[in-house]
Each structure stands twice: as C-alpha cells, then as structure tokens.
Amino acid sequence: MILKDKRVLVTGASRGLGAAMARVFTSEGARVAFTYTRDEEGARETEKTGARAFMCSVLDVPATDAMVRELESSWGAIDILVNNAGLSQNLPVALMEEEDWDRVMDVNVKGTFLTTRAVLPGMVRRKAGTILNIGSLAGVRMLEAPVHYCASKAAIKGLTEALAKEVARHGIRVVCLAPGLLEDGVGRNLPEHRLKDYLKHCALGRVGTLEEVAAFAAFLVSDANSYMTGETVVMDGGV
Amino acid sequence: MKRCLVFGGSGALGRVVCRALADEGSRVAFTYHTGEAGARELAPHLKDGLALPLDVSSVRDIERTVDEVACAFGAIDAFVQCAGVAVTMECGGTKSHHRIPEVDEGGWDRIMDVNAKSTFFAVRRVLEPMKRAGGGNIVFIGSVDGVKPAPSPVHYAASKGALAGMTQAMAKELGEDRIRVNMVAPGLMDGGLSRALPDNLRAEYLKHCGLKRVARVPEIAAVVAWLALHNTYVTGRTLLVDGAL
Numbered sequence: 001m002i003l004k005d006k007r008v009l010v011t012g013a014s015r016g017l018g019a020a021m022a023r024v025f026t027s028e029g030a031r032v033a034f035t036y037t038r039d040e041e042g043a044r045e046t047e048k049t050g051a052r053a054f055m056c057s058v059l060d061v062p063a064t065d066a067m068v069r070e071l072e073s074s075w076g077a078i079d080i081l082v083n084n085a086g087l088s089q090n091l092p093v094a095l096m097e098e099e100d101w102d103r104v105m106d107v108n109v110k111g112t113f114l115t116t117r118a119v120l121p122g123m124v125r126r127k128a129g130t131i132l133n134i135g136s137l138a139g140v141r142m143l144e145a146p147v148h149y150c151a152s153k154a155a156i157k158g159l160t161e162a163l164a165k166e167v168a169r170h171g172i173r174v175v176c177l178a179p180g181l182l183e184d185g186v187g188r189n190l191p192e193h194r195l196k197d198y199l200k201h202c203a204l205g206r207v208g209t210l211e212e213v214a215a216f217a218a219f220l221v222s223d224a225n226s227y228m229t230g231e232t233v234v235m236d237g238g239v
Numbered sequence: 240m241k242r243c244l245v246f247g248g249s250g251a252l253g254r255v256v257c258r259a260l261a262d263e264g265s266r267v268a269f270t271y272h273t274g275e276a277g278a279r280e281l282a283p284h285l286k287d288g289l290a291l292p293l294d295v296s297s298v299r300d301i302e303r304t305v306d307e308v309a310c311a312f313g314a315i316d317a318f319v320q321c322a323g324v325a326v327t328m329e330c331g332g333t334k335s336h337h338r339i340p341e342v343d344e345g346g347w348d349r350i351m352d353v354n355a356k357s358t359f360f361a362v363r364r365v366l367e368p369m370k371r372a373g374g375g376n377i378v379f380i381g382s383v384d385g386v387k388p389a390p391s392p393v394h395y396a397a398s399k400g401a402l403a404g405m406t407q408a409m410a411k412e413l414g415e416d417r418i419r420v421n422m423v424a425p426g427l428m429d430g431g432l433s434r435a436l437p438d439n440l441r442a443e444y445l446k447h448c449g450l451k452r453v454a455r456v457p458e459i460a461a462v463v464a465w466l467a468l469h470n471t472y473v474t475g476r477t478l479l480v481d482g483a484l
Contacts, residue, residue: 164483168449203414208472216473219465227426227458229449230483238410238419238474 002222004029007075009068011035011058011115012085013051014042016185017134020210021082021217022051028218033071035085058085058111061118068118077126080221081119083112083156084134088149088186101148108152112159120167127171130221133160135178136186137236144194149186153178157232164230173229175220180236181207203238241265241468242312242372244305246295246361247322249274251430252380252463254281255456256319259464261285268308270295270322295322295357296349302364309368316375317467318365323380324353325395325432334437337392347394354398359405366418374417378466379406381424383481390440399424403477410475419474423463426481427453449483 008025012018013034019042022032032051035058036043043053052071056063071078086108091100112133123129138145139153160176167174181187181198187207190198199205216235219225243260247253248269254277261267261284268289271278275292282290289311293304309315326337326346337346362377369375384391385399402422409420427433427444433453436444445451462480466473 161483165449168483169451171450203411203474204417204419204472205414212471215469219469224461224465225458227450227454227482228462228478228480231479231481233473233478234476235473237472238414 001029006030006079008032008080010082014039018084019046020214022046023049024214064118080130082132104148109155123172124170129172131174133176135176137180161230176232178234179213241316243267243317244308245269245319249277253321255460256463259460298360305364314372315368316372319378320358350394355401376467377420379422381422383426386424407475422477424479425459430456
C-alpha cells in the first residue's frame with residue numbers, strides 16, 4: 001500500500017491510462033477523485049473503484065476551482081495531482097487547422113497549467129505535495145507523430161522542469177511520466193504502419209499495458225520516491 | 240520470490256538497496272571488497288542471503304562470483320551494480336578532485352575498470368542465469384556527473400557516461416530476452432562516494448539543487464529497488480534522481 005491515505009486528483013480518468021491510475025492508486029490505499037468531460041459510461045465504471053467523479057473540463061477555471069475547494073474541504077487537502085487529461089488527433093500539417101492546433105495545445109498544455117494553478121496554493125500552504133504530469137515519448141524523441149501532439153508533450157516536459165525548480169522550496173515535487181505506445185489511449189487509432197514501425201524499434205517488442213504504466217505512476221508519486229523532481233521518465237520498452 | 244545479485248553491497252547505497260530488496264521478500268546475494276565489517280553487519284538481515292568477497296577489477300573473479308550465485312540460486316532475476324569508485328585528493332587539509340593534468344594512465348584505468356569494464360563483464364556473465372529466470376532487470380548506478388555538465392573528475396564522469404551508453408545498447412540487445420536495463424543517476428547523497436566531494440562543490444550543489452538538500456540514501460535505494468523488482472516496461476533509460484539540480 002504505497003499510497004496509503006493519500007488524497008489524489010487525476011484529470012481525465014473516464015478511460016485509458018487515467019482510469020487505470022484511479023484503479024491502481026485506489027488499490028494502493030489512496031482516496032481518488034477524477035475529472036471527465038463526456039464519457040458518462042466510462043466515468044461510472046471508474047467510480048466503481050470508489051473514486052469520486054467530477055464532470056469538469058480542465059479548461060473550465062471556475063469549475064476546476066470549485067472542485068478543488070470541494071475536495072480540500074471534504075478531504076482536508078489534495079496530496080497528489082496527476083495531470084493526465086489529454087488528446088490527440090492523427091493529422092498531417094497540411095490538414096491541421098488552427099482550431100485543431102488550439103484544441104490539442106489547450107487541453108494538453110493549458111489544462112495542465114490551469115489545474116496545477118488551482119491545486120498549488122493548498123500544497124504550498126502545507127509545504128508538501130506531488131504533481132505528476134503525463135507526457136509522451138513523442139515529446140522527447142523524434143517520431144512520426146502529429147506535430148501539435150508532439151509540441152504539446154514537449155511543452156509538458158518544459159513545464160515540469162520549470163515548475164519543479166519553482167516549487168521545490170515549498171517541498172513540492174513535480175515529475176513527468178512519458179509513456180511510449182500503450183494498448184489503449186491516444187495511440188488507439190494509430191495507422192497500421194506506425195504501429196508496426198514502433199514494434200520493430202521497441203526492444204521489448206510490444207506496446208505497454210495501462211496497468212504497468214499506472215503501477216509505475218503509483219511509485220513515482222509515492223513518498224518512497226521523495227528525491228526525484230524535475231525529471232521526465234520515459235517508459236517505452238526501449239524504442 | 241525474486242533472486243537478486245548486488246555488486247558493492249557493503250557500500251552506503253548498496254547496503255540499503257540490499258535491505259530494500261530483502262524487505263520485499265527477495266533472496267539477495269551481495270559482493271563486498273574493502274567493506275568486510277559492513278558486510279558482516281548486513282548479512283544477518285538478508286534471509287537465505289549470500290555475502291561474497293569480490294574485487295571487481297578481476298574479470299575472472301567476477302565470472303566466478305556470478306557463477307557461484309547462479310548455482311546457489313538456480314537463476315538470477317535482478318542484477319544491481321553498486322560497486323564503484325571516485326577519487327578525491329587531500330591537499331593541505333582540504334579536499335579537491337583530480338583535474339585533467341593530475342589524472343595519469345593508472346588512475347584513468349582504475350576508474351574505468353571498476354566503474355565501467357566490471358559492469359560489462361558482470362552483465363555478460365549474468366545473462367544466462369537471467370535468461371533461465373525468463374528475463375529480469377539490470378540496474379546500474381550512474382551519477383549526475385555522467386549526465387549533466389557538473390564539475391567532476393573527467394575519468395569519473397567518463398566512466399558513468401560509459402554506463403549510460405551501455406544501458407542503451409544493452410537494452411536494445413537484450414529486449415528480446417525480456418531483460419530490461421536501466422540506470423539510476425543520483426545527485427549528491429548523505430553517504431557513500433558523495434562524502435568525498437570537496438566542500439566548495441558541495442556548496443555549489445546545494446545552491447543549484449531545487450530541494451536545497453542532498454539525497455538521503457534510502458530515497459535513491461527506493462528507485463533502484465523498484466526498477467529491480469517491479470519494472471516491466473522501462474528499459475534503456477537513465478533516471479535522474481537529483482532533487483531538481
């Protein structure tokens with residue numbers, strides 16, 4: 001039970017990696033709340049782990065602030081924030097409209113900033129807290145992938161480093177977990193040739209499971225890992 | 240139950256790593272060189288453990304030791320390389336590290352042999368018992384000196400940089416055998432080689448480190464132990480644990 005009694009907020013956990021983290025964190029002893037935007041059915045499924053659901057976009061500042069206030073008053077505090085909500089879209093640059101760019105950058109980067117900004121004051125007050133940002137292999141290494149998605153995940157890495165430096169003096173850690181291709185999530189609709197290419201270059205010869213990434217995430221945010229901050233850890237099977 | 244082999248198990252970090260592995264139910268064999276007292280203290284804490292003297296500058300002795308552990312345990316699930324040396328000189332009562340003109344061929348060879356060459360030959364011998372286990376985890380201890388630009392003895396930084404290169408190439412070659420290879424690169428610790436650091440460099444470290452403190456040894460050991468026992472999909476990576484340096 002490496003997260004015993006920890007109070008955790010995970011954004012975007014109606015399915016995929018977010019849902020897996022809600023499940024694994026709960027089994028490690030944490031109390032979990034999560035956000036979702038559209039997927040009611042998925043949210044009900046995640047709720048079955050005992051997690052609390054909030055229908056709340058990471059771009060909705062008043063709703064996010066209200067959720068954080070509500071959690072802080074009922075739980076006392078939020079110990080761990082996982083900025084997981086994110087999206088992608090397989091598009092070549094030539095077909096990428098300004099709205100496409102904005103949507104990916106808004107949810108992935110601005111959403112991480114806004115949620116962090118809402119949760120941070122409580123962590124600063126208590127001089128403790130851990131923030132985990134979900135990045136991507138696509139943000140740290142040259143890959144054939146949509147440019148807006150790669151740019152957004154590279155931004156998360158930069159955000160992680162600057163934020164870690166800024167909040168370290170308050171005893172707050174910030175870590176970025178950058179998975180390679182997973183069995184579910186944004187890689188779901190990957191064109192066949194890109195999946196094949198990934199498997200060819202991946203030393204372990206398989207995509208990652210949600211369960212193993214969530215288990216690593218649980219360790220990264222746990223008290224045992226108390227000296228790692230500012231780091232982006234890639235989990236990609238050796239691509 | 241995981242069967243683990245730890246090189247340099249009597250050192251400040253190695254000792255805590257061995258305990259962390261054993262606390263999770265693993266069977267641990269460790270080697271020691273000069274730290275016989277530390278080894279004697281550690282051994283009773285490891286259930287069905289093995290303590291073996293080893294000077295890693297001898298490839299033949301490395302191979303003999305790995306074979307002995309493989310024979311006793313049947314197979315090896317995890318190999319952790321904590322054996323390493325750094326060099327500091329006493330000069331007029333103050334400590335300082337070697338600058339380039341002070342590194343002679345013997346000094347260069349010794350650091351590269353203990354830190355890099357021994358690691359390669361240990362892994363080379365561990366492969367068969369690890370394949371028998373159906374795969375496993377290999378974890379090296381690097382240093383922030385081998386990853387980020389920091390004032391440090393060049394041969395020490397080069398030896399740790401060599402480990403980072405080995406980590407990547409070995410991960411690629413051994414992936415098909417389900418063997419994962421990673422490195423933990425700690426910043427300064429409150430024990431081990433870090434204590435040899437000259438005072439001015441320690442002050443410099445603390446100035447730039449976000450958390451404004453050195454690492455406690457168990458904080459580094461926890462990452463090493465997780466990679467050795469639980470990791471299934473991280474490979475070829477260096478994990479920096481440096482408090483945001």
